[in-house]
Amino acid sequence: xxxxxxxxxxxxxxxxxxxxxxxxxxxxxxxxxxxxxxxxxxxxxxxxxxxxxxxxxxxxxxxxxxxxxxxxxxxxxxxxxxxxxxxxxxxxxxxxxxxxxxxxxxxxxxxxxxxxxxxxxxxxxxxxxxxxxxxxxxx
Numbered sequence: 269x270x271x272x273x274x275x276x277x278x279x280x281x282x283x284x285x286x287x288x289x290x291x292x293x294x295x296x297x298x299x300x301x302x303x304x305x306x307x308x309x310x311x312x313x314x315x316x317x318x319x320x321x322x323x324x325x326x327x328x329x330x331x332x333x334x335x336x337x338x339x340x341x342x343x344x345x346x347x348x349x350x351x352x353x354x355x356x357x358x359x360x361x362x363x364x365x366x367x368x369x370x371x372x373x374x375x376x377x378x379x380x381x382x383x384x385x386x387x388x389x390x391x392x393x394x395x396x397x398x399x400x401x402x403x404x405x406x407x
Contacts (some may be wrong), residue, residue: 269348269406270305270309270348270349270399270402270403270406271305271346271347271348271349272301272304272305272308272309272346272347272395273345273346273347274300274301274304274343274344274345274347275342275343275391276297276300276342276343276345277340277341277342277343278337278339278340278341278342278343279339282339283338283339285340287302287338288336288337288338289336289337289338289339289341289343291311291333294331294333294334294372295329295331297343297345297361297363297372298329298331298341298345298347298361298374298376300345301345301346301354301359301361302347302359302376302378303348304345304347305347305349305359309398309399309402310398311392311394311395311398316392316395317383318340319352320392320394320395321382321384322380322381322382322383322389322391322392323380323382323383324357324372324378324379324380324381324382325332325378325379325381326376326377326378327356327378327379328376328377329374329375329377330374330375330376330378331361331370331372331373331374331375332372332373332374333371334369334371334372334373335365335369335370335371335372336371337363337365337371337372338343339386340381341366342370343363343364343365343366343371344363344364345361345362345363345397346361346362346363347359347360347361348360348361348362348363350375352377352396352399354378354380354390354391355379355380355388355390356377356378356379357377357378357380357391358375358376358377359375359376359378359397360373360374360375361373361374361375361376378392
């Protein structure tokens with residue numbers, strides 16, 4: 269199972285009137301996790317778009333809320349590669365508070381799309397190779 273973790277502190281501007289992390293920002297935390305997952309793997313979103321002409325639009329996003337994040341909390345964003353195929357990629361994301369308790373969990377499905385034709389396309393071979401190589405390393 270391929271996964272990556274990054275820490276993100278809740279800023280004041282991300283909170284609502286009650287001081288809680290506004291629910292709309294959770295999707296952004298998921299995106300931060302995906303971007304950093306790929307960067308850690310050896311490929312950036314920018315490279316996918318600029319060099320490979322592949323975009324990753326979101327097909328679906330599902331999440332459940334367990335505990336509220338609050339201003340200044342240091343959140344661990346754990347991103348797990350759940351599925352990878354010729355048509356898309358699925359990430360599971362888990363957000364944990366500083367006590368290690370789950371706050372939020374969900375799944376985002378993305379499609380591989382050719383940025384010039386705006387039609388589905390296979391993933392870049394380099395990305396597939398990076399994923400396979402990491403799987404071999406982790407056993």
